[in-house]
Amino acid sequence: MTAIGAKPAAGATMDIPSTIAGIILLIVIVGATYFLVGPGMMFYALLGVIIGGLLISFGVHFVPVGGAPAAMGQAPGIATGVAMLAAGAGLAGLFGGAWAAEQGLAVAVITGAVGGGLMMAITCMFVTFIYVFGMGIPSASGKVAKDPITGDTQTEYKSQGTEGHGLPFVSYVGGVTGGILGGGGGTLIYIMLLDVYKEALPAMMKAQAAQVVPIAVSLAGIFAIGMFLVNAVLTAYNITGTIEGPHDPKFKRFPRALVASAVASALCGMVAILIVAM
């Protein structure tokens, strides 16, 4: 096996013993948190954080990323790494959601989802402009013969020696879907932690509720960004580099990413909650 010919690819199968170990770890972390903080808002906040992490992880699988090959027009997708793109969509969503935090959980999460979706829609639109009008590249998928949504055939537009190029319609839809899920998930984590800190910080710091709001907002924000990046990078490791969108065969790998991000979110969420509970 030559080093040059080998592609960096994780095994496509699920490792069942490790997956079970991961699920046991998840149960242990959730149980430990229940034991430490008891049933109440803080415990439900942890469950919210885990759901938010799962939404981020699932959403990142939809985002079409191509990295350097896409920049050279040899692969479909947006020419940057998964972590950068997911962070962009998530942070845009987080800003939207944080702005609407006062309006209640549902409104804030939906606003965050719209923010993330908008960011991805705008990114995908300009990427398509650049591919089509700047580089003269027609959009074609290398992974499927027909676009699953429009039914357009792909092969006659695909250049030889490439994996496809540009941003086919299904990838555009996938990107917006991913942005919506990621932005909503990030906002959910933020709102959950914000409620916990607003509740617990005044007693801990012996200050009035209004005084600690900047601390609560900043702590919840930085923890949400940290967890967003952890979940996005774990998912990036799962898809190893490029993915075209929901029609890509790599998309089927998402179950194991959900296990990984549930455990990671639970661990980070427990630490983030214990900072005020201990």
Place this chain on the structure above:
Amino acid sequence: MTVKVEVVEGGIPHNTIMAAGLVASVIFVYLTYANVLTQTQLFSFFGGLAAVAAITWGSHTIKHLCSYGIGTGVPSAGMMAFGSGVIAMLFATKFGVASPIVAVVLAAVIGAVLGFLSNNVLNMRIPVMIQSLTEMAIVGALVLMGFAAMITGSFEFHALTSGSVSILGLSLPSYQASFIGGSLIAVVFMLGGIAVQHPFNACLGPNWTQDRMLTLAQECGFLSMITAAVMSMVFLSLSAALVSLVVAIVGWYYTYTKYIGLAKRDAAAWLDAKPIPELEGH
């Protein structure tokens, strides 16, 4: 299946850099505690040096990890480091004098779990994955704690969350004018995250040399330290902030000139480029 496509030839072994970086960084963070013992703020600059030591170590860890084709880009490693490090660092600040030690231990636990998830649950099967992600989380936590200590003069939760504003000569306590309440931590997050991933991203390729990359890492660290020194003017006395600024500028100038020299050396040496070697391990 993954294949190592680059080989560390010669140079300092990774474990030596790891040990030196960890010990130096923890000792430098603790030297900022001299502020409390001597009732001054002049020793805050040691926090910046702790961050530089951790960044240098972290850049080599990224090289160690990314020399296996992980296929996600080098910047993702830096983001992972700080995403997990910030959680450990903020929790550890509650433990007073023991904060740096707690930060290292907690970051190691979080990093090891993330490494297990990546390597086994996500089935990446990279031999150094668990060790590297553990190191990266510690690096992230130590860089954040170092810069926090440099900017505010302390690494304890109470000092990081309370500041003061002066109105008409009166000094009033304010949570908004603090390291965490003012979200300076977000700035430090990105300063450190970029500094730790940039050196390998800039130096990778067939003419990668260890000393050049490590010098670039130190230069990036001092460059971040200059920014942190400017931010510390809000919290520290002017003399303490100026000491930090001078240390940072001197360190940056020294490492920058050294880096330019090494870059010129390697530009001439590149002519002897060979195909990618097919060696196992290093």
